[in-house]
Amino acid sequence: MAAVDLTTHPGHLARRLQQAHYLLWTTMVSEEITSPQYGVLNALMAEPGLDQRTVGERVGLDRSTVAEVVSRLSGRGLIEKVRDAQDGRRYLLRLTDEGATVHRKLTLRTARMNHVFLSPLSDAEQAVFLDMLRRVSDAAEELRSPERPAVRA
């Protein structure tokens, strides 16, 4: 049995793509705030007062990872975390003023970074690329949670 060419393996390429993105993020966006952390800030900018579970749903992080990311962000004073008076299981999260400021600044830099990241592709290709990324990820995700028959078609 011979060895295989990893560059034909989507999983290997997915990992490399993420590493490539990490590299660009740390050089062009921020060394302190990571991309998942920005995702959480962004989710709370869109919908203040979300609980951790829902933030995870929005950003694509599992419960444990959300907890870690949230703890770092609240440790830096970028978000605040209060028990829900209505439902004592939940913590409600929202941005602090500083968190909102950081989000605004990073949003600009992120846009520039995305531009560079995708620059090897033409505009038409970029649209196709993002669409394919979504389709493949969504399909695999549905294997986990067999969502209602996915009537969407």
Next chain:
Amino acid sequence: MAAVDLTTHPGHLARRLQQAHYLLWTTMVSEEITSPQYGVLNALMAEPGLDQRTVGERVGLDRSTVAEVVSRLSGRGLIEKVRDAQDGRRYLLRLTDEGATVHRKLTLRTARMNHVFLSPLSDAEQAVFLDMLRRVSDAAEELRSPERPAVRA
């Protein structure tokens, strides 16, 4: 400043793609051997006797990560690690018989998994998708190591 739609951000999609792949890998390929570990086994199947640095180059892992992955694989008896007599800085790595057996078994399962993973795309789209993944990753990688002028064209 409003919030942004993360599904238009390649970095966010890259992370989701990798998570999707991880999910499929653990369910369809192996729970013990991870995808990066398989990458190392595969590199050593192709080129027995590589040192850690070169393995990292082939698989896309930095020196520290290679060290960890190698230590797990040799702990499981799948690879062996000997000091290079010619160059005392290097460790030379090669598969054990069991390592070769595991590689063979996982190669079959990985092929099936890749098929499922890419199934949301048509055959033509799959080729385009892999090509785009390579182009974007390669371009970002070159920002790190400004390789000789990249004469390849």
Next chain:
DNA sequence: CGAAAACACTCAGTGCACTGACTAATATCT
């Protein structure tokens, strides 16, 4: 109402990934 189920979150354990500092060995350059 009270037991059982569901839910939100935490915690411990494993693994990948990067950086920066360090050790040891080889190569290079007077």
Next chain:
DNA sequence: AGATATTAGTCAGTGCACTGAGTGTTTTCG
């Protein structure tokens, strides 16, 4: 040869990501 560079690998520290077990709260149901 001897000082200096470079190189291979290690180690400590940080952060994402998943699982499985455990705690406490709310909901559901008999």
